[in-house]
Amino acid sequence: MYDGGKIITGLVIGVGLLLFPVFYNAGKAAKAPERVLTEKAKAAQKCVEPISFMKTEHMKMLDEWRQQVVRDDVRYYKSTSGKEYYKGLQTTCLDCHSNKSKFCDQCHDYVGVDPYCWDCHIEPKENQ
Amino acid sequence: MAMDRRDFLKIAGLTALLGIGGKTGFELLAPGAAEAALKDIPLTAGKKWGMALDVLLLDEEVMDACVEACHNHNNVPHIGNPKEEIKWIWKETYDHAFPGQENEYLAEAFKKKNFLLLCNHCTNPPCCRVCPTKATWKREDGIVMMDMHRCIGCRFCMAACPYGARSFNWGDPRKAPKELNPDFPTNREFPMRSMGVVEKCTFCAERLAKGLFPACVEAAAKVKPNALIFGDLDDPQSEVRGALRKRYSIRRKPELGTGPNIFYMI
Amino acid sequence: MLDKALKGSPRYWGWVVILLGLIGAGFGFYLYQFSEGLKITGMSRDVSWGFYIGQLTYFVGVAASGVMVVLPYYLHDYKAFGRITVLGEFLAVASIIMCGLFVMVDLGNLPRMLNIIIYPNPTSILFWDMIVLNVYMLLNLVIGWNVLSAEKKGMPYAGWVKVLVYISIPWAFSIHTVTAFLYAGLPGRHYWLTAIMAARFLSSAFCSGPALLILLCLIVRKFTRFDPGKEQIHTLGSIVTYAMILNVFFFALELFTAFYSQIPGHMHPIVYLFAGLEGHSRLVPWMWTAAFFAFVALLLLIIPATRRKIDVLAVACVCVVIATWIDKGLGLVIGGFVPNAFDRVFEYWPTFPEIMISVGVWATGFFVLTILYKVATSVKEEVAV
Numbered sequence: 219m220y221d222g223g224k225i226i227t228g229l230v231i232g233v234g235l236l237l238f239p240v241f242y243n244a245g246k247a248a249k250a251p252e253r254v255l256t257e258k259a260k261a262a263q264k265c266v267e268p269i270s271f272m273k274t275e276h277m278k279m280l281d282e283w284r285q286q287v288v289r290d291d292v293r294y295y296k297s298t299s300g301k302e303y304y305k306g307l308q309t310t311c312l313d314c315h316s317n318k319s320k321f322c323d324q325c326h327d328y329v330g331v332d333p334y335c336w337d338c339h340i341e342p343k344e345n346q
Numbered sequence: 347m348a349m350d351r352r353d354f355l356k357i358a359g360l361t362a363l364l365g366i367g368g369k370t371g372f373e374l375l376a377p378g379a380a381e382a383a384l385k386d387i388p389l390t391a392g393k394k395w396g397m398a399l400d401v402l403l404l405d406e407e408v409m410d411a412c413v414e415a416c417h418n419h420n421n422v423p424h425i426g427n428p429k430e431e432i433k434w435i436w437k438e439t440y441d442h443a444f445p446g447q448e449n450e451y452l453a454e455a456f457k458k459k460n461f462l463l464l465c466n467h468c469t470n471p472p473c474c475r476v477c478p479t480k481a482t483w484k485r486e487d488g489i490v491m492m493d494m495h496r497c498i499g500c501r502f503c504m505a506a507c508p509y510g511a512r513s514f515n516w517g518d519p520r521k522a523p524k525e526l527n528p529d530f531p532t533n534r535e536f537p538m539r540s541m542g543v544v545e546k547c548t549f550c551a552e553r554l555a556k557g558l559f560p561a562c563v564e565a566a567a568k569v570k571p572n573a574l575i576f577g578d579l580d581d582p583q584s585e586v587r588g589a590l591r592k593r594y595s596i597r598r599k600p601e602l603g604t605g606p607n608i609f610y611m612i
Numbered sequence: 613m614l615d616k617a618l619k620g621s622p623r624y625w626g627w628v629v630i631l632l633g634l635i636g637a638g639f640g641f642y643l644y645q646f647s648e649g650l651k652i653t654g655m656s657r658d659v660s661w662g663f664y665i666g667q668l669t670y671f672v673g674v675a676a677s678g679v680m681v682v683l684p685y686y687l688h689d690y691k692a693f694g695r696i697t698v699l700g701e702f703l704a705v706a707s708i709i710m711c712g713l714f715v716m717v718d719l720g721n722l723p724r725m726l727n728i729i730i731y732p733n734p735t736s737i738l739f740w741d742m743i744v745l746n747v748y749m750l751l752n753l754v755i756g757w758n759v760l761s762a763e764k765k766g767m768p769y770a771g772w773v774k775v776l777v778y779i780s781i782p783w784a785f786s787i788h789t790v791t792a793f794l795y796a797g798l799p800g801r802h803y804w805l806t807a808i809m810a811a812r813f814l815s816s817a818f819c820s821g822p823a824l825l826i827l828l829c830l831i832v833r834k835f836t837r838f839d840p841g842k843e844q845i846h847t848l849g850s851i852v853t854y855a856m857i858l859n860v861f862f863f864a865l866e867l868f869t870a871f872y873s874q875i876p877g878h879m880h881p882i883v884y885l886f887a888g889l890e891g892h893s894r895l896v897p898w899m900w901t902a903a904f905f906a907f908v909a910l911l912l913l914i915i916p917a918t919r920r921k922i923d924v925l926a927v928a929c930v931c932v933v934i935a936t937w938i939d940k941g942l943g944l945v946i947g948g949f950v951p952n953a954f955d956r957v958f959e960y961w962p963t964f965p966e967i968m969i970s971v972g973v974w975a976t977g978f979f980v981l982t983i984l985y986k987v988a989t990s991v992k993e994e995v996a997v
Contacts, residue, residue, distance in 0.1 A: 229398075247385060284495055288491070288493050288495065289491075289493060290496075291485065291487075291551065291555060293552075293555050306535075308534070308535060308536075308537065318348050334540065336543075337540035338537040338538050338540050339535050339537045339538055340421075340531050340537060340538065342534075343534075366922045429656030429657060429658070429958070430651055430656065430657065431657060432657075433657075438954060441955070442954040442955055442956060445722035445952070445955035446876070446877065446955075452889065472798060472799055475735045475736070476735075476736050476737065476738065476798070477733055477736055478727075478728045478729055478732070478736040478739045478742070479724075479727040479730075479732075479733060479735055480731050480733045480737040481727070481731075491621070495722075496724070496727055496731065497720075497721065498719050498720065498721050498722075498724045498725055498727050498728065498757045499650075499719050499720015499721045499724075500715075500719055500720075500738060501718075502736070502794075503658060503721070504657070504660040505661060505795075505798055505801065505948070505949075506798045506799075507800075507953070508799050508800025508801075508953055509655070509800075509953055510658075510954055511951060512719065513657055514650070514660060515649065515720065516649055516650050516651035516655070516656075516657075517648065517649040517651040518649060527652060536914060538938060540721070541649045541720070541721075542649060542650065542719070542721040543720055543721060544720075549954025583919050599800065602799040603801055605797065
């Protein structure tokens with residue numbers, strides 16, 4: 219093998235760099251944040267769909283909602299519970315979950331996602 | 347999951363009738379309640395929305411009220427730089443609103459008079475034709491709509507629009523000067539826009555859905571009733587058609603074949 | 613073959629480092645634009661496209677260098693061009709890369725760029741322009757690379773390459789036509805709303821592309837042991853001559869229509885560009901510079917005695933490049949927006965960051981060109997030995 223030594227050294231350095239974040243962060247896992255509900259959300263007792271569904275599917279649902287509202291002018295959502303809801307991130311979701319920094323951001327930060335909803339949609343005024 | 351269009355219109359109409367638009371307009375209807383058919387609510391069933399502006403009634407006070415109401419409702423900030431200004435509805439003099447129609451013997455009253463300009467919601471809109479992503483498109487009810495989630499900011503629509511009705515967010519609207527926008531965002535129930543997308547008048551589609559008139563029309567009605575007449579151009583019985591039957595009206599650049607749906611009754 | 617690009621003289625490496633430095637600087641300014649928005653450019657709600665889209669338009673034209681050597685070689689069996697087809701094709705590749713980058717830096721929301729593919733709108737010319745430009749780039753890259761590797765191995769290239777060649781010829785016409793259609797179909801933009809726009813794009817492309825190719829051939833001849841050939845350069849010179857005559861003639865047709873008809877909308881943009889309108893005259897010196905260089909170019913090209921002198925031909929080509937660059941890179945786009953939809957005059961001029969981002973894109977294009985030409989000339993030198 220030509221330049222065998224160089225190639226192997228290069229490979230070792232490359233793999234090392236690639237794995238650096240793994241070693242660097244090993245044993246430093248942050249604690250998963252707790253879900254924090256406002257009084258209003260607690261009182262309502264349920265979201266538009268069951269909690270388990272909302273936990274895993276809210277992003278898909280919001281994506282569908284924005285598509286249907288903006289593009290098809292379909293503005294009401296019929297929940298599996300039979301109730302009708304107005305599809306609105308600011309007006310419906312955050313009306314209950316007005317603690318955006320806790321309810322949304324904490325978990326999004328933890329999983330390292332940065333949804334661009336808030337580029338346009340207005341965060342609720344939180345009393346801090 | 348989704349309701350069909352008719353159900354939705356009924357619900358929207360009912361909400362309007364009960365006067366419960368806005369913040370409380372959700373979580374109100376038990377299933378079946380909308381069956382109290384409300385298909386006669388005019389503002390949720392348009393086929394071709396349009397507007398007639400009575401130029402004789404349009405004084406500065408009305409126009410300013412319209413501009414303010416629109417920009418407050420839609421969170422349109424003042425940028426403070428004419429090159430980057432965002433306009434959904436704005437004032438313009440006759441010779442610039444109707445270039446090519448001016449003449450030196452124009453009636454005195456028209457020479458200095460301002461006109462109120464907005465998106466023409468064209469029947470054949472060139473902006474929609476050129477948009478590479480269908481981020482702007484013509485709805486079935488005639489509204490030329492914008493999807494700010496999808497716009498990539500290529501600004502082809504701005505080159506295509508012969509009415510200058512489209513504005514681009516050259517910077518971040520959140521960074522608009524505070525001294526010009528002390529209360530921005532003015533409407534916390536409506537979003538604003540992100541940097542790098544195009545925006546324009548939407549005839550307040552989300553208000554129409556609740557059975558409310560566009561913000562400008564509502565504001566004008568408070569100052570001078572009938573200055574702005576909004577309605578369904580497809581419906582011969584509509585107020586706007588009645589007004590257009592009685593008065594001579596002109597449109598901006600009709601020769602381009604775009605079919606503008608904003609009429610100026612002179 | 614790419615390894616050829618890794619072995620070069622200090623001068624070659626110096627040039628590569630300069631280009632990489634400019635790319636880095638341009639990228640830095642782009643990051644600034646990305647965070648602040650397009651407000652850091654000179655563009656406005658009135659002149660909503662500017663320098664970037666102008667450069668896109670110009671370099672679509674330069675990409676014609678490919679077809680102008682390929683067409684005579686393959687369709688007219690003009691053997692002499694066999695030596696330089698790959699140079700024409702690689703210049704086309706570098707040009708289209710610049711076009712793509714200029715579109716990307718012009719977008720308000722680059723991360724959403726793929727929406728053009730995810731939600732395509734077939735009535736949008738921009739959608740079609742993206743397709744024709746990308747396919748043209750791939751065609752030229754694949755054809756050029758395969759023909760060159762065959763030449764290196766001393767074997768004839770594969771049959772399917774020839775099929776691609778025949779596709780690439782009409783395809784080249786499509787890129788200029790479709791790019792012209794970006795402008796020519798917009799109601800209310802009088803300077804652009806002209807049926808001859810596509811023909812102007814073709815004529816402008818067929819002179820600006822080969823003119824730059826001649827200059828590059830002369831550079832290659834000076835700095836490498838590969839000689840593109842005298843006859844080849846002279847034939848390219850004739851192509852530039854005919855195309856430039858047509859280019860100027862077509863523009864004269866625009867002048868006649870506008871000024872004989874006396875329709876204000878048609879006259880105003882031209883008056884703005886060449887004389888100024890309502891006291892605004894930023895582009896006037898530029899447009900007259902373009903006119904002057906176009907005139908000199910025509911003079912030097914049409915007279916056989918001057919055209920046949922390689923040095924003079926080079927000067928003529930520089931004149932063509934300057935004239936066509938001002939015409940398409942500045943005048944065409946800006947002229948379309950002045951006066952605006954309200955018959956008001958708002959001027960545009962690129963800002964420093966805007967120029968630096970453009971320099972970064974040019975440097976990227978020339979970097980790609982340098983690498984590809986290095987490979988091509990090294991192979992040609994090797995084969996000649």
